[in-house]
Amino acid sequence: MLFQKTLDNHSLKHSKTHWIIKNFNTMDLKYSLVKDIPPKKSVIYLIRKDNNLGRFAFNEAERKYITEQVKDGEKQVSVNSYNRWSYIQVIDKETDPDKQREKCRRAGSEHSVLLKKHKHSEIVLADAVEEPELILAFAEGLVLANYGFLRYFGDKAEKKHPLKNILIVSDRMDKQEITILKNLIEAVYFVRDMVNEPLSFMNAVQFSETVKQLGISSGFSVEVFNKKKIESLKMGGLLAVNRGSIDPPTFTVLEWMPDNAVNKKPLVLIGKGVVFDTGGLSLKPTLNSMDYMKCDMGGAAAVAGVLYAVAKSKIPVKVIGLLPATDNRPDGNAVAPGDVITMHNGKTVEVLNTDAEGRLILADAISYAGKYKPELIIDIATLTGSAALAIGRFGIVGMGNAKSRYMKSLIHSGDHVHERIVEFPFWEEFEKLLESNIADLKNIAERDAGAITAGKFLEQFTGYPLIHLDIAGPAFLKKANSYQGKGATAIGVRLLFDFICNFPNLFEKDR
Numbered sequence: 001m002l003f004q005k006t007l008d009n010h011s012l013k014h015s016k017t018h019w020i021i022k023n024f025n026t027m028d029l030k031y032s033l034v035k036d037i038p039p040k041k042s043v044i045y046l047i048r049k050d051n052n053l054g055r056f057a058f059n060e061a062e063r064k065y066i067t068e069q070v071k072d073g074e075k076q077v078s079v080n081s082y083n084r085w086s087y088i089q090v091i092d093k094e095t096d097p098d099k100q101r102e103k104c105r106r107a108g109s110e111h112s113v114l115l116k117k118h119k120h121s122e123i124v125l126a127d128a129v130e131e132p133e134l135i136l137a138f139a140e141g142l143v144l145a146n147y148g149f150l151r152y153f154g155d156k157a158e159k160k161h162p163l164k165n166i167l168i169v170s171d172r173m174d175k176q177e178i179t180i181l182k183n184l185i186e187a188v189y190f191v192r193d194m195v196n197e198p199l200s201f202m203n204a205v206q207f208s209e210t211v212k213q214l215g216i217s218s219g220f221s222v223e224v225f226n227k228k229k230i231e232s233l234k235m236g237g238l239l240a241v242n243r244g245s246i247d248p249p250t251f252t253v254l255e256w257m258p259d260n261a262v263n264k265k266p267l268v269l270i271g272k273g274v275v276f277d278t279g280g281l282s283l284k285p286t287l288n289s290m291d292y293m294k295c296d297m298g299g300a301a302a303v304a305g306v307l308y309a310v311a312k313s314k315i316p317v318k319v320i321g322l323l324p325a326t327d328n329r330p331d332g333n334a335v336a337p338g339d340v341i342t343m344h345n346g347k348t349v350e351v352l353n354t355d356a357e358g359r360l361i362l363a364d365a366i367s368y369a370g371k372y373k374p375e376l377i378i379d380i381a382t383l384t385g386s387a388a389l390a391i392g393r394f395g396i397v398g399m400g401n402a403k404s405r406y407m408k409s410l411i412h413s414g415d416h417v418h419e420r421i422v423e424f425p426f427w428e429e430f431e432k433l434l435e436s437n438i439a440d441l442k443n444i445a446e447r448d449a450g451a452i453t454a455g456k457f458l459e460q461f462t463g464y465p466l467i468h469l470d471i472a473g474p475a476f477l478k479k480a481n482s483y484q485g486k487g488a489t490a491i492g493v494r495l496l497f498d499f500i501c502n503f504p505n506l507f508e509k510d511r
C-alpha cells in the first residue's frame, strides 16, 4: 500500500485550515447504481430519438406528448405528474465520441438548472441509450454545474444546489466507474474552492495546510518545506519572488507511490502556486489585470486535486507533486528589476520584470524534480497573458520536449475530457531570446511568442523530458460557461487524471 512518510497530524489540530476544509464544498452527494427505476421518483431519461418509451412507466397521454415533442425535434421535454417530474433528454448520434460526451456533459449542466428550479434533492438517471459512458458524462456535467462558491454569502443555504442523491439505472455500468467519477468530481470541487478562496484565507502556508488535509483524506503523503528548508535548498527563484511579501513561502511535496505501480520512474507534476500576483515592483500595469490574481495558484491546486483523485481511486501509477507557493508583492525588500538571482540548479537569472515570477518558482521546482529521476515532468501554470491572448478561455496551451507519444496522449486526454490542448512549437530559436547581458538567462524575452519563451525558460532547468501547460486563459472565468461555472474552473484536474489513468498503456509501450 501507500506509504505515509511525513504526515504531521499533530500540527493540523489547531490550524485554521482544518476549518477551511470543513467548510469546503465537499460532496455530500451520494451516487448509487440501482436495478430498476424506483416508482414515484423524479427521473431524467437519456434516450435516442427513436427510442421506444413503452418500457417506462408513462401513462398513455404522457407517452403521446413526449413522443410528439421528440418527433418535432425537441431535445428536452419535461413532464410534471404532480408527485414527480420526468425529464427527457434526447441524445443525438454523433460520429465523434468526444463531441458526443461533451454534448452529454452540457445537457447535464442544463438539467442542473432545472433540478434547482424544481428543488429536487434526489433524481434518478435512466440510461436508455445503453452507453454507460454517456450517462456518466451527463452525470459529470450535472454535478460539476451544481458547484457554487457560497461561503461568503449570507443566504448560502438558499443558494446551495439542493441535489443530494443520484440513483443511476443502467444495465451495463460498473459500480467502480461511478466511484472513480465521484472521486474526480470531488477533486474538482476542492480545487475550485481553493482557487476561489481569496488571499486572506489562502496564503502559501494555508495553501500547504489545505493540501495536507487533502492528503490525509485521500491517502497521498505530504511534506511541507518551510522557508528555512527552502533556503537550505537554495531555491533562489522562490525566495526572490517571496522577498516582497510579509508571508513566508512554502514548497509542498506530494507523493503517491503505490506498491503495485506500473512505473519505476515517477511522473512528476509541478504546479504554479502564486497565491496572489500583484506583479511585484513591476506592478501589474493594466486596468483590472490584478482583480482575479488569486487564481494564480490554479496550477498548484490542480496538481493537489489530481493527486487526491489518483490516491482515492488507487490508480497504480507513481506520481509526485511539487508545489512552490508564495504571493508576489512589492514590499520594501522586493526583488528589483535588474537583480541577478541564483537558482536551485546554480544558474543565474537577471530578473528584468518581476511580474514574470511564475517561471522563477517553477524553475526551482523543475530543477528539484531531478532528484526523482522522473519518467516525465509536467508543469501546469497560469503563466502568461500571451497564452490567454492566443486561444482565450477555450483551451490550454501546451508545449514540450518529451517524446511525441506523451504529448499525443495528453492531447488525446484533453479531447476526451474537453480540456483541450493546443500544441505550440518549441523550436530552439526561441531559446536565444532569453540571453542576458550579465547572467546565464533573463526572465523575459520580447513580447512576441511570450507563452513559448516562458516555456523555453523552464526547459533550461532540467535534463528530463518536460511538458509545459499554460492555463492562464481557462483557469478562471468571469462569466459562467456551462458545467465549468464561473470563477475557478479547476482546469487540468480532469485532463491529468485521464492522462494518468492511461499512463500504464503509454508506459508499457516502452518496454
Ligand code: BES
Pocket: 277, 279, 296, 353, 355, 356, 357, 358, 382, 383, 384, 385, 386, 388, 444, 445, 450, 472, 473
Ligand atoms: N499570472 C500572470 C499571468 C496571467 C495572466 C494569469 C492572465 C492569468 C490571467 C503572470 O505571472 C504574468 O504576469 N505574466 C506576464 C509575463 C510578462 C511580464 C513577461 C504576462 O503574461 O504579462
Ligand code: ZN
Pocket: 277, 279, 354, 355, 356, 357, 358
Ligand atoms: Zn506575474
Ligand code: ZN
Pocket: 274, 277, 296, 355, 357, 358, 382, 383
Ligand atoms: Zn503570475
